[in-house]
Amino acid sequence: MTSSALALGNVLAAESGGGDGFQAPGLGEFYPEVVASFSLFGIAFEITRITIILWVATLALIAFLVATVRKPSIVPGKLQFVGESGYSLVRDGIARDVVGPKGLPFAPFLASLFFFILANNLMAIIPFAQISPMSKFAFPLVLAAICWVMYIWIGIREQGAGKYFKDILFLPGVPKPMYVLVTPIEILQNFVVRPFTLAVRLFANMFAGHMLLVVFSLGAVYLFQVGNYSMIFGPISALMAIVMTFFELLVIFLQAYVFTVLMGTYLNGSIEAEH
Amino acid sequence: MSILAAESANPLLPPLGEIIIGLIAFAIVLFVMFKFVAPRFEQVFRARREAIEGGIERAEAMQAEAQASLEQYRAQLAEARTEAAQIRDQARAEGQQILEELRAQAQQESARIVARGEEQLAASRQQVLNELRGHIGSLAVDLAGRVVGESLEDDARRRGTVDRFLDQLDGMAAGSPDGRTGSSVYAPEGNR
Numbered sequence: 001m002t003s004s005a006l007a008l009g010n011v012l013a014a015e016s017g018g019g020d021g022f023q024a025p026g027l028g029e030f031y032p033e034v035v036a037s038f039s040l041f042g043i044a045f046e047i048t049r050i051t052i053i054l055w056v057a058t059l060a061l062i063a064f065l066v067a068t069v070r071k072p073s074i075v076p077g078k079l080q081f082v083g084e085s086g087y088s089l090v091r092d093g094i095a096r097d098v099v100g101p102k103g104l105p106f107a108p109f110l111a112s113l114f115f116f117i118l119a120n121n122l123m124a125i126i127p128f129a130q131i132s133p134m135s136k137f138a139f140p141l142v143l144a145a146i147c148w149v150m151y152i153w154i155g156i157r158e159q160g161a162g163k164y165f166k167d168i169l170f171l172p173g174v175p176k177p178m179y180v181l182v183t184p185i186e187i188l189q190n191f192v193v194r195p196f197t198l199a200v201r202l203f204a205n206m207f208a209g210h211m212l213l214v215v216f217s218l219g220a221v222y223l224f225q226v227g228n229y230s231m232i233f234g235p236i237s238a239l240m241a242i243v244m245t246f247f248e249l250l251v252i253f254l255q256a257y258v259f260t261v262l263m264g265t266y267l268n269g270s271i272e273a274e275h
Numbered sequence: 276m277s278i279l280a281a282e283s284a285n286p287l288l289p290p291l292g293e294i295i296i297g298l299i300a301f302a303i304v305l306f307v308m309f310k311f312v313a314p315r316f317e318q319v320f321r322a323r324r325e326a327i328e329g330g331i332e333r334a335e336a337m338q339a340e341a342q343a344s345l346e347q348y349r350a351q352l353a354e355a356r357t358e359a360a361q362i363r364d365q366a367r368a369e370g371q372q373i374l375e376e377l378r379a380q381a382q383q384e385s386a387r388i389v390a391r392g393e394e395q396l397a398a399s400r401q402q403v404l405n406e407l408r409g410h411i412g413s414l415a416v417d418l419a420g421r422v423v424g425e426s427l428e429d430d431a432r433r434r435g436t437v438d439r440f441l442d443q444l445d446g447m448a449a450g451s452p453d454g455r456t457g458s459s460v461y462a463p464e465g466n467r
Contacts, residue, residue, distance in 0.1 A: 138297050
């Protein structure tokens with residue numbers, strides 16, 4: 001994964017260096033210029049466009065959530081209905097149905113996860129922002145790390161440390177010689193692959209989605225400007241940009257939901273000593 | 276640290292600053308969700324569920340009440356029916372009784388009338404007999420006196436003759452107890 005991303009970056013970088021042709025967007029898209037930077041306890045903080053978008057998304061989300069519950073009523077208004085639908089989707093659809101009967105206390109956490117990812121993802125197609133903070137690996141990584149700590153902690157809390165780790169190391173119901181094969185896979189699966197895929201899935205989807213939109217948008221602009229027969233391909237590129245925007249909308253919701261559902265299944269595995 | 280070499284930066288190795296910023300942003304969302312949003316939503320859900328359950332409960336209570344009223348009405352109807360049947364039976368029995376009583380009374384009355392009639396009949400017969408006895412005696416004596424031309428002075432003998440005659444008459448009649456008694460009473464007297 002890392003090497004392929006690097007290779008992609010190198011290819012794009014090499015192309016963009018090619019003089020007066022099409023300046024293909026590269027990794028630079030995800031490293032906009034720093035607006036301000038400061039250092040705190042030796043840690044460098046850089047405020048960039050993406051950081052600002054993250055804060056805008058976060059504040060907008062909080063404003064939206066607070067507005068939906070400001071005047072709660074049994075018969076919901078439009079705004080409350082929208083907020084409630086989202087919350088119910090996570091509460092009933094994931095916390096109760098996926099996590100299980102003990103899942104309702106996790107509903108606020110799962111809902112936060114869902115709404116936070118959704119709000120940030122939506123920035124990918126909102127004009128003037130048009131990039132999701134989730135296409136910066138740091139943010140999905142934070143969420144995945146929180147989930148990782150949480151489902152292990154819940155597993156220890158619900159089953160006890162001994163039983164939780166024993167069940168992972170020695171999967172019940174597996175013939176003894178198979179442990180040679182199963183145990184390393186299970187360790188890898190539970191402690192490395194799960195959080196990594198959780199983070200990378202979201203990051204890669206948003207990263208690729210943004211790249212697609214940028215390529216088609218800039219391509220359309222370039223084709224219109226280039227001034228020769230290429231012009232006829234301009235509308236196609238523009239159309240593709242619009243189509244991909246709608247596709248991106250689907251991906252935005254899907255990835256927010258998938259991340260939350262997967263966290264739900266991990267929590268379910270931690271709470272219920274099945275396997 | 277990666278801005279200078281943006282092109283060669285590894286997108287999978289994020290700077291620590293970004294991670295911390297992401298952490299803070301998510302923590303704020305978590306805080307708002309746990310503190311304000313989720314409790315309110317749960318409160319709304321609970322209120323809604325209670326409202327629905329309350330409505331159902333009210334409807335159930337109403338239905339139960341209607342059912343109770345129906346049962347009561349039916350019970351009352353059945354009661355009235357049994358009562359009516361009872362009254363009818365009682366009336367019939369009473370009628371029967373009255374009829375019986377009347378019949379008994381009538382029978383008694385008729386028996387009484389018959390008895391009185393018989394009594395009267397017997398009395399008048401006795402009276403007639405007595406009268407006749409007196410008359411016949413005097414008539415016969417009168418007649419015999421005239422026929423014989425002699426006056427029967429001896430009272431006892433006269434009575435004996437008359438009695439004998441009457442006894443003969445009684446014997447001919449053969450049904451009157453008085454006559455027989457008379458004869459049986461008389462017989463020893465006659466022998467004496």
